[in-house]
């Protein structure tokens with residue numbers, strides 16, 4: 271298995287270093303206790319006004335929920351998601367429970383819950399791969415997602431698998447170097463775009 275840990279410029283928490291988005295998963299089922307802890311982590315994510323606008327639909331390979339999630343995916347994602355033991359869709363609630371108005375931060379909060387989920391999964395020896403490549407309207411239909419809610423992203427969770435089972439083009443991606451912008455490009459002081467001297 272190739273080591274895809276982040277090559278960081280400064281030392282960060284090893285959970286953050288270890289997380290990456292594989293496409294080859296092992297068929298091994300995920301233990302229920304681990305899944306409970308993973309979604310407990312999402313539960314304790316922060317959100318604007320504590321609105322907790324996240325909802326997760328999850329299915330195991332072989333069940334009806336998994337099959338429906340799979341059906342919503344773009345072809346490219348179907349190529350590799352077939353190796354995953356668990357798939358999910360994250361649905362966000364657009365309106366505030368308190369007054370019914372649009373919650374500007376709902377997608378931001380859904381993303382934070384996904385991050386919490388990912389790091390707990392990493393802690394459990396698992397990997398998460400999030401996906402924007404799926405048909406949101408199909409997900410709405412197949413899962414009867416009501417108005418006022420939106421399917422925002424799909425994901426898989428599983429133990430890492432052997433990349434040799436993947437299509438050759440995907441194997442290449444699995445071996446590719448991971449890259450990031452430098453912090454100079456996104457941490458600013460003074461004006462937007464001006465590199466901060468604080469770090």
Ligand SMILES: Cc1cc2nc3c(=O)[nH]c(=O)nc-3n(C[C@H](O)[C@H](O)[C@H](O)COP(=O)(O)O)c2cc1C
Pocket residue numbers: 289290291292347399400401402403404423448
């Ligand atoms: C919102 C979101 C959508 C993504 N959509 C896809 C996707 O449809 N298919 C895919 O293979 N990877 C997808 N990815 C994975 C990204 O390509 C990946 O996170 C990015 O290249 C950084 O790599 P790393 O997660 O291994 O650090 C998505 C990730 C996020 C957070």
